[in-house]
Amino acid sequence: MLQDSGDTGGNTEFTAPRDPVGVPESTVKPDIDFESHGYRDMISRSLLNKGNNVRLKRAIKKAKNGEPVVMAFIGGSVTQGAGSAPIHLQSYAYRSYESFKFMFALSKESPVHLIKAGVGGTPSxxxxxxxxxxxxxxxxVQPDIVIIEFAVNDADDETQGNCYESLVLKALAADNKPAVILLFSVFENDWNLQDRLALVGWHYDLPMVSVKDAVVAQFHKTKGEGNVISKKQFFHDIYHPTNLGHRIMADSLEYLFDVTNRSEWDEQDHDIEKAPLIGNDFVHVKLLDRKNGNDIARIDxxxxxxxxxxxxxxxxxxxDYGTPQFPNNWMRTGEGNDAQRSFKISLRCKRLILVFKDSGDDEFGTAQIRIDGKFVKQVDPRQVNWTHCHATLLLNEVHVGEHSIEIEMAEGHEHKCFTILGFGYVD
Structure with missing residues (x-):
């Protein structure tokens, strides 16, 4: 639970969303003049920081030369495309990818590729x-551009920004040196975590685009005072943009692309060797699931x-179709003579994240977790109450050690279901 200390008229306590992705298109008809001075001025306000431009200009140059360019987007439900219809063609990610191709690709056949990796209701x-x-x-795949959008999802990040900065550094540190852009979406109540997360962008001088800075101030003005779009037009629901909202997000990214293209090259690349602002403890996290688990750990x-x-x-x-998340999982149904046998895993690590499945099905129950014989926490898959991937931190130590983790059903839930989707570990 965090409090916003931004410019939205006082502190507002807000909990991250817990609702499934919805895609019906808004019935509100847009009456927006996209070529007007007011619209362009609104879009220009989204440019929070031009940032060091070496990597983004390199990607633009590759596109202009007809070379392959990969644009990757990672985030929550907004990146998935929630609120847009059809979701695969009207999301801000797809529209930004199309804009980049139109602006810079040598021809329609130029190999510009899209990686969209948004998963609803999940933090960094x-x-x-x-x-x-x-x-x-x-x-x-080696992306040339990575756009990170977790500004409305990270209230549930138990590491308070360490995972976010680790993700930024993981992307920045790739051998091919991709451009990393931080994108800050916003909720209908004017809330996001920009105040915390933008500090990471300033620290590494990253390009940053703020939808909050573009739209929130004008939401509270009359047409005569400079209002361009209403909240009803921008938001499909209290969390997600309409098609028009997704277009504004894409236009904001397009503005960054245009400003970068017209700017002189910066002399030096980002300095990513400096001490982290919040932390870099999770840069080297790796996924362990049923597919590779027995090669990494001892599992019963x-x-x-x-x-x-x-x-x-x-x-x-x-x-336009959904891909199942974490299909290589371990599930217990609570049936049979061996229903009470716990899940046990032993591995060398210093940090460990459990990913389990939330569910709205009352057949699912609470599990309890012990590490090295000591009770750590209980996890309740009914807390969110919809089918959802839930990450929770189990272990965060300075040094690598051999650890045994045991997961069993809590008292009174012995015949309930529980699904372990996987683990993220640092060794």
């Missing part, structure tokens, strides 16, 4: 676990011997 604590799989595609799945197929779905890349 899960994003850092997903990055290698969903953005780098297990080392088969106990009664968690099934595979859950009723999973959170997300429309990845330019697909």
């Amino acid at each position: 604590e899960l994003g850092i676990v997903r990055y290698d799989r969903d953005v780098l595609r297990e080392g088969t 799945a106990g009664s968690f011997d099934k595979t859950d197929t009723d999973l959170q779905m997300a429309e990845m890349d330019a697909h």
